[in-house]
Amino acid sequence: MPKLTIDGMEVEVEAGTSVLQACEQLGIEVPRFCYHERLSVAANCRMCLVEMERSPKPIASCSMPCADGMVIRTNTEQAQKARKGVMELILINHPLDCPICDQGGECDLQDQAVAYGYDRSRYAEEKRSVQDKDFGPLINAEMTRCIHCTRCVRFCDEIAGVAVLGAVGRGTHTEISTYVERAITSELSGNLADVCPVGALTSKPYRFKARPWELRKTETVDVLDAVGSNIRVDARGGEVLRVLPRLNEDVNEEWISDKTRFACDGLKRQRLDRPYVRRNGKLEPVSWDEALDAVVARLQGLDGARIAGLAGDLVDAEAMIALKDLLLSLGSPHLDCRQDGARYDVSERVGYLFNTTIAGIEQADVIVLVGTNPRLEAPLVNARIRKRYREGGLKVGVIGPSVELGYVYEHLGSDAGVLAAIAEGSHPLAATLKAASRPMIILGAGALVREDGPAVQAVAREIAARYDLVRDGWNGFNVLHLAAARVGALDLGFLPQVGGRDTRGILDGAKAGDIEVVYLLGADEIDASRLGNAFVIYQGHHGDRGAHRADVVLPGAAYTEKNGTYVNTEGRVQQARMAVFPAGEAREDWKILRALSERLGRRLPYDNLGQIRDRLVAVNPLFATKGDVQAAPWRPFGVSGALLEEPFQPAVDNFYMTDPISRASLTMAKCTDAFVPSREGKTGTHG
């Protein structure tokens, strides 16, 4: 461990630490543009120059490894002069367009020019200008502002796994470009706007919308996939203007997917901002009293066995427990949260969680993906797998459709038969799994949404048992969910009760007339035509499939508009916070159910958020944990059965439209046009 002196302070650092990192450990700020802790070191901006004793020139601290006895000075005249010189050179070709630049106010170049640069320019020649590029509907490129730090090039190469950007040309003619005109086809491309230290790459949908100091920032979590990315919602007035990632090493590091980032314009469109009741075949706007009365009138005196409830993909745990409590008090056993129709054994928590955890992927040495395309289903899980892949020594096998994932994998087959062969030990992968020290299997929705879902789950468990996927401090059995609400719902037991019907049963019952009232709590991914003549109550925030079929619409709150609890696919309990108020007359979802229960004469016993959260904890103590993962004990689960011969189908065809919010988003529609090859067939998590 080298020991060095920085600004008179001695510090001992890990071997391989750069001088810049050592400075950071001491809390010394070193300006930089090209250095980014999650990307490879390029050392081309030269902004991080510091003085090193016995070196004739200042050194680039980002690329200089610490050595024993080094004496570094960051605050000398030489270092300061070097920075000023570099800053002056960088600014030579940088336009003075801060007043019209979206990065203004949150720009590294702006800040560092003030902190480390000269207060005036000596450059009187012509500045260069660069033709702007079209990088697609998400990223706005204003390449004259580029300072060629190549962070974007390295991000595309290393994190996103799509080598499309490069530094083309040379010298003063260098341009960051795709060379051939094309959009950046990555589900993580929005992060380019974050890694760019200047205003060259910015968010296209957010362009000219606001200045950072005008925005109200709310730290919350994302619900558009089951990863539960930590985000910051920036709003002005009642409008969500943008979504940015928040650092959480265990979940999303500092990245978010494009859907998470850019679907927020969907929060303004297609909103249910007042209650509706269907009269003469048409939904008519009504008051809350009339809407609730219409529900009460239909439910009063109805046998509980004729009522059913379905919870959607974006629903918070508070709303689900309220609906569950209400339905049970009405005597209905028919409730399900798996609107995709998935049937898997949920008796054990370990059987439906991503047990390895997302950060745990970094320790894996063999990963078997079954019926899942993590690139579309959970881009950040895929980014983790790629991160692990880049370290070397990772073997990935795929059972299911052969797709581009951004890393090399072995395609083992397309159907469940391969799984059975592995479980029997007759498959070539058996030896690999046996030799692995940290093996993982990931079951995706494509594998579990079928008739033989429970059998697939059981075979996977067999594999887990046979190859010791679960060992000391390691659980390699994983289910990758698609819906943010799913694990929370399963933890709360929002499932068919004794004698109850599951999603398919409910839909069949509605069609046959056995189920007379269906309560859709944000459930939009069902086939509404199968609801028959049932009286449909839709509670949710978007006028999507559910609301179109509804007889009564109760406007609820979207995830940015309520304080809700969500459990991600790892079983991590996280809380979303209210960034803006619900649209129009809409209300937080559990409050709607609480009000309805009162009118039905079955008052739910919670009056505020604290009480309903106590109720959550009472139902499942796991809800008392916040932010971290409780390992689920490894117990038997699964129902063995016959495996279907047909190949696994992709669960997500169009990454950009999987839920009511992203379907309402114009940006996501543009992405669909630009990136999704075929628009035919089903979209999203359509079961």
Next chain:
Amino acid sequence: MSTPASVGAVEASSQPESFVFTPENVAVAETIISRYPSQKRASAVIPLLHLAQRQHANWLPRVAMDYVADYLGMARIRVYEVATFYTMFNKEPVGKHLIQVCTTTPCWLRGSDEVLGACKRRLGIGPGETTSDGQFTVVEVECAGACVNAPVVAIGDDYYEDLDGPAMVALLDQLARGEAPTPGSQTGRRGSCPATGPTTLTNQPSLPASAGAVTGADD
């Protein structure tokens, strides 16, 4: 570098549909690749681009860059980066004779303006342009590395040195007639000696008595 290639846009009109190595060049390419470790095929990118350029009328269409990228199993953008970095790779069609006039300081002091002017007079084109018959392309280049015999012009693979206006016109005339002018100094200067003739090594050294006993030069 007075003719910066427009790096962003590729002229679509002149781009061919496809490119593949000829069987002979595949063999050459394999030889080149075999010089590098098998995991480092991408190291062969510059010689392969060069090979492709030679095969394709001395310029590299985009499909050729794509072909080389796929041939070496590397991302296409990495090949574009290399090809656009080096001015020796022509990204647009060039004439049969690519005339690279050096205009860096030593050549300029020795009269490269006159040489460039001669090209303009004789061919009617300025730097960066191609004659309408597709015979000549004139470009300005930075130091060609033959300053001792300035001014210098590279035509194709050969250097023509000690030029002036009339000598340049004579060269172009020869090329236009389909002849192959003699490369090297056009004034007959040898061994980069002073323009006024050699000042040293003026006489043949006398051979030492025994061939193995040479220890140093005479002068």
